[in-house]
Amino acid sequence: MSWRHRPRLPRLRLWVKLALLAAVGVVVMHAAHLALGNRIATRAIAEEEEVLGRTIARLVAEQAADPVLLGDPVTLFELVSSAARDEGGHVAYCFIVRDGRVVATSFAGATPARLVALRPAGDQLPVVVASGNRRVLDLVEPILDGSLGEVRLGLDLGTVQRARRQLAVHLGLLAVGIAAAGLAAALLMGRSIARPIEEVLAVADRFDPSRDEPVPALPPRGGREIAVLRDRFHRMLLRLRAAHEEQVRVRQKSVQTERLAALGSLVAGVAHEVNNPLAGLKNCVRRLERGDLPPAKEREYFSLMGEGLQRIEEVVQQLLEFGRPHPPRLEPIAASRLAQETLALVRPALDQRRVAATLLGGEDVAPVLADRRLAEQAVLNLLLNAGYVTPDGGALRVRLVRRDGMVGIAVEDDGPGIPQEVRDRILDPFFSTKPEGEGTGLGLSVTRTILDAHGGELTFDFPARGGTVATAWFRAGGHAAPGAGARA
Ligand SMILES: Nc1ncnc2c1ncn2[C@@H]1O[C@H](COP(=O)(O)OP(=O)(O)OP(=O)(O)O)[C@@H](O)[C@H]1O
Ligand SMILES: [Mg+2]
Structure with missing residues (x-):
């Protein structure tokens, strides 16, 4: 407000x-x-x-x-x-x-x-x-x-x-004279004090620490105190700019740190995902080594091995893509594709714990304007949080929702909800209620940073039936690339 x-x-x-x-x-x-x-x-x-x-x-x-x-x-x-x-x-x-x-x-x-x-x-x-x-x-x-x-x-x-x-x-005339002289003196004094202050205010209005331009100079003029004030103000602007640059560096770093931490959370699932085709491959190799297979069976095994290797390559490729830093680039992406791809990243880990994750509705939802990998990371953090609070064998849902000019990817879980007393702090970097060593506490802070950079928003709802609905909102816009509906 x-x-x-x-x-x-x-x-x-x-x-x-x-x-x-x-x-x-x-x-x-x-x-x-x-x-x-x-x-x-x-x-x-x-x-x-x-x-x-x-x-x-x-x-x-x-x-x-x-x-x-x-x-x-x-x-x-x-x-x-x-x-x-x-x-x-x-x-x-x-x-x-x-x-x-x-x-x-x-x-x-x-x-x-x-x-x-x-x-x-x-x-x-x-x-x-x-x-x-x-x-x-x-x-x-x-x-x-x-x-x-x-x-x-x-x-x-x-x-x-x-x-x-x-x-x-006589006294009246004298009063008028004195008032006129007083007014003139006051005008002069007022100008000499207020002018430099007005200049400082104008600079304060114009100054934007995030803009890549030199900090506006304030030549020390006016009385001694005013000159000191201007000088201090100028130094404060310099410090503000430096603090802003530092903040940008830290944010970038925390995005990267969280990306790696998220990779860590995915590893177990990925290992499982790679293990399955690996076991198949081993089997095939063993059977082929025996050299007693008819040619038709051999061809079948070779084809199975090809499929297994491709699956492993895909999984590794997904991880590599996700972990690699890259400059942000906004493009129209189908929200459903974004949701599906992010689900694909987390699915192996969820499968291991027999947690069902369903994507609901919204095929007709407008595309969003987003950097694909950053947006994936923003949604992934919500999915990881939802997965964490869902017991083995439970379920979570991803829903595509709309609001004026915005499209949201809502992640719903049936977990315990977020206690009232920590709701104010969950977006703080490094705030976590997970046991030591299990979380960095950067997930939501990074999601929020990414959504801010997209002109989007992160909201939480707590339905009466319990659980949490965390929604990553993106600006709707443009046309999604053709064939962007889904990925295997
Ligand atoms: N779906 C959820 N249900 C219950 N609590 C949640 C949920 N999402 C977030 N929280 C609370 O918010 C805190 C901060 O979440 P955040 O994602 O920032 O860090 P984390 O999950 O603890 O650590 P990391 O994301 O690095 O693994 C969590 O520790 C948890 O207390
Ligand atoms: Mg988290």
């Missing part, structure tokens, strides 16, 4: 992602920095304004003591009016309250009653009064110790608001 990652975001290049990340980082950090700076600056301005307001209010309070005592409204009016006319336009209003009554005010008409009632007696904390968009800081300054009333001074916070706005504009 293949699992594919589907990115939710459109695919951005690595260096663009890095740059965006860095830029967002710079902007967030700077925004936090600006917000903090703005707060501190605004508070400083507000405090300065308050100090100014208090100074004016205190001056008025000091100068108002005598006129209040003397009940001189004209001087008091002069005092509050001149306070409200300060140069910077900071003061919005100024009035004097005594016993809850306004005795002098800078307002043109009456002092707004809401403003007078804003504070209970003795409340001296600064209060912000809002009127439309305007904000006024209301300050209180007692005359003498408060026994002669108090001066109320409204400080226009417009200055603070304007300063705040100005500051925000």
